[in-house]
Amino acid sequence: QEKEELIEEWQPEPLVPSVPKDHPALNYNIVSGPPTHIITVNGKECINFASFNFLGLLNNEKVKSAAQASLKKYGVGTCGPRGFYGTFDVHLELEERLAKFMRTEEAIIYSYGFATIASAIPAYSKRGDIVFVDEAACFAIQKGLQASRSNIKLFKHNDMADLERLLKEQETEDQKNPRKARVTRRFIVVEGLYMNTGDICPLPELIKLKYKYKVRIFLEESLSFGVLGEHGRGITEHFGINIDDIDLISANMENSLASIGGFCCGRSFIIDHQRLSGQGYCFSASLPPLLAAAAIEALNIMEDNPDIFQTLRTKCEWIHKALQGISGLKVVGESFSPALHLQLEESCGSRENDVKLLKRVVDYCMNSGIALTQARYLEKEEKCLPPPSIRVVITVEQTEQELDKAASLLKEAAQSVLN
Amino acid sequence: INHIVHNGGLYKRPFNEAFEETPMLVAVLTYVGYGVLTLFGYLRDFMRQWKIEKCQNATEREEQKDFVPLYQDFENFYNRNLYMRIRDSWNRPICSVPGAKVDMMERVSHDYNWTFTYTGRVIKDIINMGSYNYLGFAQKTGACQEAAAKVLSQYGAGVCSTRQEMGNLDKHEELEKLVARFLGVESAMAYGMGFATNSMNIPALVGKGCLILSDELNHASLVLGARLSGATIRIFKHNNMQSLEKLLKDAIVHGQPRTRRPWKKILILVEGIYSMEGSIVRLPEVIALKKKYKSYLYLDEAHSIGALGPSGRGVVEYFGLNPEDVDVMMGTFTKSFGAAGGYIGGKKELIDYLRTYSHSAAYATSMSPPVVEQIITSVKCIMGEDGTTIGRARVQQLAENTRYFRRRLKEMGFIIYGNEDSPVVPLMLYMPAKIGAFGREMLKRNIGVVVVGFPATPIIESRARFCLSAAHTKEMLDTALKEINEVGDLLQLKYSRRRLVPLLDRPFDETTYEETED
Numbered sequence: 001q002e003k004e005e006l007i008e009e010w011q012p013e014p015l016v017p018s019v020p021k022d023h024p025a026l027n028y029n030i031v032s033g034p035p036t037h038i039i040t041v042n043g044k045e046c047i048n049f050a051s052f053n054f055l056g057l058l059n060n061e062k063v064k065s066a067a068q069a070s071l072k073k074y075g076v077g078t079c080g081p082r083g084f085y086g087t088f089d090v091h092l093e094l095e096e097r098l099a100k101f102m103r104t105e106e107a108i109i110y111s112y113g114f115a116t117i118a119s120a121i122p123a124y125s126k127r128g129d130i131v132f133v134d135e136a137a138c139f140a141i142q143k144g145l146q147a148s149r150s151n152i153k154l155f156k157h158n159d160m161a162d163l164e165r166l167l168k169e170q171e172t173e174d175q176k177n178p179r180k181a182r183v184t185r186r187f188i189v190v191e192g193l194y195m196n197t198g199d200i201c202p203l204p205e206l207i208k209l210k211y212k213y214k215v216r217i218f219l220e221e222s223l224s225f226g227v228l229g230e231h232g233r234g235i236t237e238h239f240g241i242n243i244d245d246i247d248l249i250s251a252n253m254e255n256s257l258a259s260i261g262g263f264c265c266g267r268s269f270i271i272d273h274q275r276l277s278g279q280g281y282c283f284s285a286s287l288p289p290l291l292a293a294a295a296i297e298a299l300n301i302m303e304d305n306p307d308i309f310q311t312l313r314t315k316c317e318w319i320h321k322a323l324q325g326i327s328g329l330k331v332v333g334e335s336f337s338p339a340l341h342l343q344l345e346e347s348c349g350s351r352e353n354d355v356k357l358l359k360r361v362v363d364y365c366m367n368s369g370i371a372l373t374q375a376r377y378l379e380k381e382e383k384c385l386p387p388p389s390i391r392v393v394i395t396v397e398q399t400e401q402e403l404d405k406a407a408s409l410l411k412e413a414a415q416s417v418l419n
Numbered sequence: 420i421n422h423i424v425h426n427g428g429l430y431k432r433p434f435n436e437a438f439e440e441t442p443m444l445v446a447v448l449t450y451v452g453y454g455v456l457t458l459f460g461y462l463r464d465f466m467r468q469w470k471i472e473k474c475q476n477a478t479e480r481e482e483q484k485d486f487v488p489l490y491q492d493f494e495n496f497y498n499r500n501l502y503m504r505i506r507d508s509w510n511r512p513i514c515s516v517p518g519a520k521v522d523m524m525e526r527v528s529h530d531y532n533w534t535f536t537y538t539g540r541v542i543k544d545i546i547n548m549g550s551y552n553y554l555g556f557a558q559k560t561g562a563c564q565e566a567a568a569k570v571l572s573q574y575g576a577g578v579c580s581t582r583q584e585m586g587n588l589d590k591h592e593e594l595e596k597l598v599a600r601f602l603g604v605e606s607a608m609a610y611g612m613g614f615a616t617n618s619m620n621i622p623a624l625v626g627k628g629c630l631i632l633s634d635e636l637n638h639a640s641l642v643l644g645a646r647l648s649g650a651t652i653r654i655f656k657h658n659n660m661q662s663l664e665k666l667l668k669d670a671i672v673h674g675q676p677r678t679r680r681p682w683k684k685i686l687i688l689v690e691g692i693y694s695m696e697g698s699i700v701r702l703p704e705v706i707a708l709k710k711k712y713k714s715y716l717y718l719d720e721a722h723s724i725g726a727l728g729p730s731g732r733g734v735v736e737y738f739g740l741n742p743e744d745v746d747v748m749m750g751t752f753t754k755s756f757g758a759a760g761g762y763i764g765g766k767k768e769l770i771d772y773l774r775t776y777s778h779s780a781a782y783a784t785s786m787s788p789p790v791v792e793q794i795i796t797s798v799k800c801i802m803g804e805d806g807t808t809i810g811r812a813r814v815q816q817l818a819e820n821t822r823y824f825r826r827r828l829k830e831m832g833f834i835i836y837g838n839e840d841s842p843v844v845p846l847m848l849y850m851p852a853k854i855g856a857f858g859r860e861m862l863k864r865n866i867g868v869v870v871v872g873f874p875a876t877p878i879i880e881s882r883a884r885f886c887l888s889a890a891h892t893k894e895m896l897d898t899a900l901k902e903i904n905e906v907g908d909l910l911q912l913k914y915s916r917r918r919l920v921p922l923l924d925r926p927f928d929e930t931t932y933e934e935t936e937d
Contacts (some may be wrong), residue, residue, distance in 0.1 A: 003672050007712065010671050012684045015746055016772035018625065025775045034574040034788075050585040051578070056574045067576045067789075068568055074561045076567055076793040077757040079517045079550040083509045084869045089524060092512060107670060111759065112612035114783040115618075134641040139782045146647055180643040185487050214486045242843065244480065251818060254784040258577040261613065267812050271479035273490065275510075283639040284614035284751040285551075288790060293574040368915075376781045391584070409572070 003026030024355055025376060036057060037397040046371035047402050048167045049392055054227055054338050055298075055308055056397035057258035070293035078286045080349070082275075086286040097299050098263050102233055103243055107265035108274050111287040113252030114140045115280035117220050120250050120279050121189065122148035123277045124270075129185040130167060132215070135198045135384045141189055141220060142383055147279075154383070157197065160205045163188070167213045192235035196335020196375075196386045198340050200224075201203025203239050216247040223339055226256025232302050232309045233278040241340050256302075259295040261287045295387045308396050312338060316402065322407035323392070327416035329361075329410070333388065341375060342410070343388035344418075351379070354388045357417065362390060370406045379401040429703035431739045435839040436658075436698055441879065442847065442914055449879045456851060464492075475533040477862050479821045496834070497873070505533040508870050514541060516552040516559045519890035522866060535751070542865070546895050549869035553726040553842055554813045555890030556757030558849045562805065563796040564699075567789040574788035575836030582774075587784035594791050601798050602732065604741040606771075607764035608632030609794075611786045613721060613751030614640040614937040617760030619778040620650040621717070624747070625686050632663060632668050633688040636696060641688050641719060650686075651676070657696070663687070667712040685714035691723025691734035691750075695876055695884070697837020697845050699723070702734055706744045722724045725755025726842050729816040731801045758793040760786050773850045796897040814887040814934045817842055819889045820896060827900050832913035836882070846903075846912075853910050854881050860909065865900040 019026060032040045038060040057063055070090060076244035080086035091109055093380075110116040121144035121414040125131055129150040133141065136157045145152050153170075155163040174181035188210070190201045203219075208216050214251040216272045221234045229237025236243050236253070243249075248270055264271060274281055320335040323342070332339040347354050355374065362372050375391045394403075450588055466472040476499065479489070483757070515522040523542045526535045550557065564641060570590070580586035591609065599607040610616045622646030629650040633641060634655040645652050653670070657664040667839060668683065674681050687709060688776065689700045700718075709716045720733045728736030735742050742748065748764040783857060801810035821842045828835050834847040848854055853873065858870045872881035907913050 003668065004673050006669070010681055010712055010713065010717075012682070014768075015684065016769050018768055019720055019771050019775050022855075025583050028582060028769060028774070029585060030587055030589055031585060032589045032594060035578055035580060036575065037589065041585070048585070051580045053577075053579045058577055064572055064575060071564065071568055071571060071789065072559060073515070075516045075564060075757060076790060077753055077759055078515075079552045079557045079753065083515055083519065084549050085511060085517060085547065086865060087510050087512045088513055089514045095546070099834055112615050112783065114779070115612060116614050118618075138790070139778065143778070147643060182487065183491075185489065186432065201578060216483075216486065216489070252784075254577060254579060256580060258575070260577055260784060260787050267480070269479060270489070272477060276502075279639055279643060280612075281825070284612060285751075285759055288759050288787070290571070290789060291576055291787060299645060302914040356853075358864055371585065373580075376581065378776060378778060378781050381778070397583060398674050 017358060024374075029165070029318040029373070037395070039059075041366060041371050044366060044369070046366060046369050047398065048372050048395070049370050049398075049406055051391055052339065053258055053395050054312060055258070055395075055398075056254045056395050057256075057298045060298075061302065061395055062301065063258065063294050066297035067290040067294040070290040074289040076288055076290065078288060079287070080286075081284060082281060082286045083127060084210070088286070088292070088294070088407065090289045090292040091286060092122060095263070099265055101299060101303065102249065102265045103266040104249070104267065106268045106271040107263050107399060108271050108278070109287055109292070110262045110264075110278075110280050110283065111252045111260070112280065112286060113262040114224070115284070116252055116264060117141055117250045117355060118144040118147065119280035120248065120264050120274060120280070121145060121218065121280040125185060125187055129187070130170060131189060132163060133189045134194070134201070136162055136194045136386070137189060137191060138200075138220070138222075138381065139378070141191075145189070149187045158201060160202060162210070164209060164246045164383075167215070171213065179213070183341050185204040186213075187218055188215050189218045189220065192219060192228065193220040193225040193337050193339070195223055195339065198337040200228075200235065200334050200337070203241060204237055207241060207245050210245070211221070217245075218248045218250065219246050220257055221249055221251040221288050222262075223337070226250040226302060227309065227312065227338055229309070231306050232256070236397045251412075253295050257295050257298040259291045261291060261295070298301050312394065312396050315396070315398065315400075317399065319392070319394055319403045322404065323410065326411050326414045328414045338394040340392045340394075342392060343387050347387070350386060358388055358390055360417045361410070363414045364417060365406075365409050368409055370409050420582070425561055429707060429915070434701070438696070438698075438836050439915060441833045442913065442916065443597065443848075445849050445914055446879055448630060449851070452850050452852060453878065455873050456501055458705055460496060464496070475530065491685045492533070497580060499641050503532050507535070508855060508858035511867070517547060517557045518555065518756060519547055519552070519554060519888055519892070519895060521547040521550070523738075529563045545862070545865050545867045546891075546899055547867050548887075548889075548899060549867050551722070551754040551774045551891060552888045553755045553803065553817055553886070554731070554797075555888050556755070556793075558757070561565055562800065563793050566796045567793045570792035576787055576789065577770060578785050578787065579786065581782060582780040582785045585675070588785070588788060588794075591785060593764075597795055597798055599764055601802060602748055602764045604748060604764040604766070606769075607762050608773055608780075608785060609752075609760055609762045609791075610771050611783060613753055613759075613761035614765060615779055615783065616749060616751070617641050617719065618644040620689075620749075620763060620773060621781070622650075623773060623776045623778065624652045625684060625718075628675065628682070629684045629686065630659040630682045631686050632666055632709055634693075634776060636693050637688055637690060638694070638719065638721070641690070645688065656724065657693070658698055658701055660701060660708065663705070664708055667714065669709060671712060677784075684716055685712070687714055688717050689719070691718060691720040691727070692843055693723050693842050693847065694843055695840045695882075697735060697843040699727070699838040699841055702738050702740060706740060710744075716744075717749065718748035718749040719747045719919075720748065724750040724799060725814075726817060727812070729829065730811065731755070734914065751932055752794050755799045756794050758790045758797070760790060817887065817889040820889065820891055823893070824885070824887055824896055824900070828903070829915070831900075831904055831907065832915045835935065840886040842874065844887065845882040846885065846915065848881050848883055848912065849879055849914075851881065853912065857883055857906060857912070860906045861902065861904045864906070866899050866902050
């Protein structure tokens with residue numbers, strides 16, 4: 001009887017709390033038509049400074065015709081995971097091409113960029129292992145770490161001294177318990193170009209630390225693949241490091257390659273393991289063949305035109321210089337990084353107000369023909385929430401006039417809104 | 420029988436599900452088989468370690484030999500010694516549309532499956548009983564493909580931005596309105612990957628202090644999503660309503676384990692059709708329980724949307740229930756719609772909340788436009804809005820194919836699991852050697868099947884799984900059945916001792932639950 005009463009009395013919370021109508025993330029910008037260089041946002045035509053279309057391949061005719069040919073041959077979907085008749089010859093070809101391009105032994109493809117690193121980390125790092133992660137790691141890495149149930153140790157962003165301190169602490173721990181130390185795997189997870197801050201990671205020092213303390217390195221190259229390096233091979237080419245020194249390179253194909261999905265590459269010893277234990281690989285449908293064909297064609301273009309990388313870098317330097325000296329906004333990011341942030345020099349107290357202020361700057365620019373966006377985060381879920389900022393993305397298709405126009409418009413907007 | 424009478428008018432149609440018990444002799448022989456394989460495995464490992472036999476595994480770099488080993492030897496024991504022997508049954512590469520007939524690239528192995536080489540020949544017109552192509556929308560010609568081609572030339576293949584930033588195209592808005600109308604709910608939201616839909620949205624809905632009641636045989640994506648959310652997880656026996664009710668009662672009466680405070684929310688995770696068993700969830704009973712104990716229901720219709728119900732609207736329509744009773748209706752577009760991605764449908768507050776707080780909306784790239792167009796066209800076709808009756812005809816064809824195929828297999832004497840109406844048909848093999856043999860024999864006869872063993876299934880219950888499609892004609896099914904009959908006689912697979920009389924339910928038993936706190 002008592003039980004019946006308890007069941008009657010219990011009231012659960014509502015399934016979801018209600019969201020206020022003017023929440024900044026609720027009202028999406030509606031893009032009509034293709035999100036290419038000239039983009040129509042909410043009815044207005046603007047120049048696109050917000051999509052990660054670094055090499056301008058989204059609208060490329062060769063890429064589109066390769067995808068069309070694949071569509072005529074295979075249809076749209078693959079109707080199955082890789083293990084059950086979902087492996088197409090295009091997937092195998094794309095994996096071979098990626099491995100050859102990055103000069104590694106093997107590559108593996110995932111059908112979703114977020115799932116790539118979020119499935120790769122838990123395949124190797126289990127409960128009891130130790131992972132040293134940079135504070136500014138992106139959300140996908142954080143979810144991968146959470147799924148792996150390992151011990152996470154955060155070190156300050158790009159601070160090698162802090163990382164060395166943590167590694168030394170771990171070494172003294174190991175000496176107390178050598179048996180356990182012999183089976184505890186250690187990893188360092190870093191990004192080539194950080195999405196949240198636009199900085200580059202100091203890879204040569206990391207390699208030295210790797211051999212000194214015997215830790216493996218996982219490198220996430222979503223923003224640096226197709227951007228850094230003489231031929232676009234990423235941060236390893238940029239610093240001239242032997243690619244075998246990095247245990248696993250993971251990147252998504254959604255930025256430079258203008259397709260969907262992601263890949264991991266490295267030695268067969270490491271990559272082959274993911275074919276049976278990568279959750280996003282085994283339990284999910286494979287990448288639609290038209291997107292794989294688009295990626296192969298994009299790779300062809302990258303290999304045939306190695307000078308676009310230098311062009312992109314020049315443009316980034318140009319705008320980096322042009323945006324200096326805007327009153328009220330500071331530029332965050334390396335001079336050759338194509339994805340910059342503009343943060344407020346002084347915060348006006350609360351994050352909400354900062355976001356509102358930046359929204360007014362963005363709206364001013366959109367009304368005058370430059371499409372920008374704020375960097376979106378899930379405020380309650382991030383481990384180290386970056387400050388609110390405007391994301392500025394440089395692509396090869398933007399001309400110097402357009403870059404100048406954007407810079408001057410931002411100056412105007414900052415003047416009128418922030419003063 | 421006792422369940423149906425007890426629950427009176429909840430079921431408007433007979434619910435025939437059967438899981439025949441494993442014959443004792445077969446179980447013993449299966450264990451013996453695995454024992455022999457394990458012994459040989461130890462022997463081979465020993466020989467490899469002492470360099471008597473060549474080790475063909477990839478190995479660590481010379482410079483990194485003194486690092487902590489990346490894989491434990493024992494973890495890979497199964498991989499090296501059992502999986503390698505029958506590895507050619509999986510990852511078979513195809514080079515045509517995954518429709519009712521498919522072309523496969525021929526591959527041979529000269530070193531017992533350690534490496535494969537492609538001969539360059541293509542095996543044509545294999546009857547495809549493995550792809551999830553329930554309504555036959557995997558086509559390279561037709562209205563869907565033409566519409567997708569047009570959108571591809573207009574919009575391009577990728578999007579390069581997230582939903583909340585600059586990736587929300589007008590096509591996405593159109594798709595979401597259409598999906599909401601199709602399901603009969605207020606609002607819907609679509610995502611780029613079905614697996615990620617579960618693993619990224621369950622953490623947004625529940626958190627610490629909430630309780631998740633999940634079915635024993637839930638898919639890896641549901642399990643991952645439940646773990647990432649941080650809520651307490653309790654498992655109830657597969658499709659067993661007594662177990663679920665007991666868990667619900669205990670949860671409300673006793674509250675959270677240490678503090679005894681009441682739970683914030685209770686979420687029940689079930690699937691429409693379970694892909695390994697072929698069983699259908701007892702939805703009327705689950706909804707009755709959900710209402711009685713004031714909990715929330717999350718229904719994963721990955722396999723059942725488009726495949727069940729008189730007009731293809733899924734398991735809710737199959738049972739004649741109201742879609743508003745299910746709080747969160749989730750499904751994927753990969754299986755019945757021939758595209759890729761997933762969706763969640765429900766009340767407007769739920770979807771607004773997900774638009775703001777879902778991990779996928781903030782950090783993951785939005786869906787590719789031609790894929791979106793394929794879904795829009797196929798949904799319109801199923802609903803009949805494109806002016807033809809193709810959709811309706813396909814749904815009916817699938818139902819007929821299912822009933823016919825299952826009946827014939829049962830008549831032949833195989834053990835078939837699952838519900839009579841489910842288009843996923845598991846045929847029991849049990850012994851490890853037969854897993855490889857069945858796959859290879861069927862391929863010799865030009866039929867492609869999927870075989871599954873440990874760890875996707877319990878160790879002695881390995882099976883072959885057939886996925887029926889509306890694109891299969893009766894001739895194709897008859898050819899397939901003839902070959903299955905032959906192979907069944909050859910490999911002695913006809914274990915069933917009960918012919919044509921299905922057991923109605925698993926017997927009622929007092930169940931104990933396991934508590935897993937993460």
